[in-house]
Amino acid sequence: MGPQQGSDGLRQPWLSSHALLLLPLALIVVITVVDIRFPADIHLGPALVIAPALTPSLAGPRMTGLVGALAVAAQVIIAVFHGGLTTANHIVQIVTLAVLSVLVVIYSVIRERRRAQLAQIRSVAEAAQHVLLWPLPEQIGPLRVASLYLAAEDEAQIGGDLYATDRMDGAVRVMIGDVRGKGLSAIGEAALLLGAFREATHRHTSLPELAAALEQSGSRYLADFEPAEEVDERFATALLVEIPDEDPITRMTSCGHPPPLLLSPGHVVTVPSLHPAPPLGVGWAAPGDYTLDVFSFEAGDTLLLYTDGVVEARDAGGRFYPLAERVAQWTEASPEALMHHLRRDLLAHTGGRLGDDAALIALHRTPDAHHARHHGRIFPANGFRHRHGAHPHGG
Structure with missing residues (x-):
């Protein structure tokens, strides 16, 4: 402007x-x-x-x-x-x-x-809300980043959905999550999960270990502060993503969260076949209870993370928002343009008002982002390129 x-x-x-x-x-x-x-x-x-x-x-x-x-x-x-x-x-x-x-x-x-x-x-x-949910940087490591947050409550800037990024040695870690509830009433649990992620992400070398640490933090909090009438009703889904700088892959551990979409040039949208663990807060879990899924993430690709408030948004006829179908027309858009298109299209689908909080993150690997395209064998699996030989504690 x-x-x-x-x-x-x-x-x-x-x-x-x-x-x-x-x-x-x-x-x-x-x-x-x-x-x-x-x-x-x-x-x-x-x-x-x-x-x-x-x-x-x-x-x-x-x-x-x-x-x-x-x-x-x-x-x-x-x-x-x-x-x-x-x-x-x-x-x-x-x-x-x-x-x-x-x-x-x-x-x-x-x-x-x-x-x-x-x-x-x-x-x-x-x-206070902006202090809790820090704005994501436009560029972090090899990635261009854009995000969108739409709170269900009019007076709220954030609610029960959350996201955060952190820079590791040679990699970028991203978390997107969704706590039970919406709007201002869910901010307490969101703050807990964000704080636990920022504290634990540098102390755990693998995503399964990080997921277990988040589960332990949430369980301790709920044991001390959860009202008696809400026992076993407080939980959060989360998707943990790790993207190395020098390897064209992405590592993921899902705690009951929807899988992301991979947008490739040429209007190609694919969905990873994840092995999700239960949501955080439903039971004590060890690192071995979480699966590390590894997929290819080539230069020029965009990884779209989202919460269920996006895909469960309904129009006047009760139809869910067809996210994968809609983003197929914007696979070559920049992260900022993609968020602009999705915001306008999602609000048009719902008539301008959402029934639940909604969050999206677009992670675009720039063409010169990596120099190790041949560091591993890449095999197609379930319509999504899956790296061979993934195991729970490393890529």
Whole structure:
């Protein structure tokens, strides 16, 4: 966006709000002129209260007070032309309009104070949420990265879905997860899982070991803080991904999470055949209980991670969002463009409102990302290129 476009975008809301302020002023003028020209037994003056009553939705207390004063002045002018200011009817109308205008100004003051308080609370909440869910870097190691988060609750920037990345020696680790629940009520569990990932990812050399550490952290937390009525109902799915810099593969360990999509040039979308373990939090697990799946991830490919809020989003007819079908048309888009297309398409599918939190991450391996294309044999398996010889503790 250029400077001229940015300044135009700022001016347009300002101009539109000031243009709308002409509406109550025009009402005062029209009602006054029509009332003066109509016979004396027809009284349109009481309708002047519409002008100050309308103003708080367009401006603040000062402008509301000014419009109220103009409405009272217009009522005085009408009284002068229809029998004078001393008639009981006109006195009652002027006093009533003045009192109502004062009440509207008081309402406008209270409304502005509450709006300022809400804005302050919202800014604090947004700051806290952004601290919890750190923005992903645009470039990390050999990968270009873009993410999208759509919270189900209007006032929330994040909810029960989560993601994080970390840089290892010669590799990038990514976690995407989904805790039970949605919106603000699920942030506690999301914070726990994110903190555990950031703490444990550098202490465990394999993804199965990392998954076991996350399970242990979650189990300890739930044992101490889980309400009695929610025993065995708190859990989270997670997908752990490790992408080496110098090897065209990706390692994955799934804890009950949906498999990602691999987008290759030429509108090719494939799905890995994972061996998922149970979600985190449903039982104590050891590293040997988790499977490490290894697949090829060539230069030019894009790995799309997502939560179930995406594929379970429904349209008005109850049909799920066909993610794999839709992304097939954008396999050659950049990560940023892919997120833009998916956001617009997903919201169009759901009519602008999601029933659950939704998160997506696009990881694109740049063409010059690796120098070891022949470090292993690559075999096709289940429509997805699977590296031969994968085992739970290494690639």
